Amino acid sequence: MPKTVLNIAAGYIPLVAEDFDRCDVTRLINFDPLDNSNATTAFQAILNSLADNLQGAPGPADFEYFTTREATTQAIGNDRIDLTMAVSPYGFAVVDEWNDALMTIGSYVMVFGNQANTYITQDRAFTVAVRNKYQELTEGLVDGLEDWLGEIASHVLWGYSSYRTAMNGTTMLQICKIFKKIG
Numbered sequence: 814m815p816k817t818v819l820n821i822a823a824g825y826i827p828l829v830a831e832d833f834d835r836c837d838v839t840r841l842i843n844f845d846p847l848d849n850s851n852a853t854t855a856f857q858a859i860l861n862s863l864a865d866n867l868q869g870a871p872g873p874a875d876f877e878y879f880t881t882r883e884a885t886t887q888a889i890g891n892d893r894i895d896l897t898m899a900v901s902p903y904g905f906a907v908v909d910e911w912n913d914a915l916m917t918i919g920s921y922v923m924v925f926g927n928q929a930n931t932y933i934t935q936d937r938a939f940t941v942a943v944r945n946k947y948q949e950l951t952e953g954l955v956d957g958l959e960d961w962l963g964e965i966a967s968h969v970l971w972g973y974s975s976y977r978t979a980m981n982g983t984t985m986l987q988i989c990k991i992f993k994k995i996g
Contacts, residue, residue, distance in 0.1 A: 815839035816961060817892045819885075819915065821899040821907050829876040833968060836961035840892065843878040844885045882911055889915060896962070898923040900969060901984045902932045908947070909940040913994075921962060922947060922992040925969055927985050935992065946996040962991065 816838045820828050823843030830841040879885040894915045899907040908922055916922075926933040935949055966989040973986070 816895040817889075818842070818965075819844060819889075819894045819897045819912060821845075821897060821912070822902050822905075823878060827876050827878045828973075833961075833965055836964040836968075838961070838965070841876065842885060842888060842894075843876065844882075845878075845880055886911075886915070893917050894920060896921045896923060896965070898925070898965070898969070899938075900925045900973065900986065901930060902926070902938070903930065904932070906940045907932075907938045908943055910942055913943040913946065916994050918994050918996065920994045922994070923962070923966060923969075924990045924992075925966075925986050925988065927987040930984075933988060933990050935990075938990070938992070946994055947992040948995045950991045950993055966991070 814837065816836065817840040818828075818830070818833070818838050820841060820843045823845045827843035828841050830838045833841065877888055879888060894912065897908060897912055897916065897920070902924065907924055922938070924933040924938050931937055935944060935947070939947055970986050970989055
């Protein structure tokens with residue numbers, strides 16, 4: 814079954830659905846809530862221009878990148894998010910009332926980081942208003958985890974470079990926490 818993924822805090826290196834084609838991801842929407850600066854807006858315009866110029870050309874799949882919630886919600890339309898993911902989030906909750914409303918019961922949240930990143934814990938990855946709607950899948954609960962989630966986790970942990978916001982160094986990815994929407 815085709816999957817739609819929302820990548821929160823996409824930064825300057827957006828992901829594309831083609832990266833996860835073995836996982837049946839048909840749509841990957843990149844959103845960066847922290848940076849709506851002129852530089853990011855210009856970067857988004859360049860990405861959109863490249864995508865427009867490359868339509869129909871062989872190469873990477875189309876990508877979607879947004880800096881505002883309104884534009885992201887409009888692009889999502891009637892789709893529902895099967896997975897919300899964030900790579901090295903810092904300074905914000907990954908899931909709040911806005912993107913919680915875009916997911917249904919049974920949707921997943923994947924947060925990647927390392928031991929030093931306190932924003933990958935349930936207390937910081939979710940706002941208080943939605944925190945109790947999600948259950949962390951710990952050792953015993955990941956048995957029987959859907960294969961596509963494991964593929965995505967492996968791909969990001971082993972094949973993706975996470976950069977600091979200032980692009981002045983990388984952030985090592987060591988942990989993937991998975992949560993399931995239960996309420």
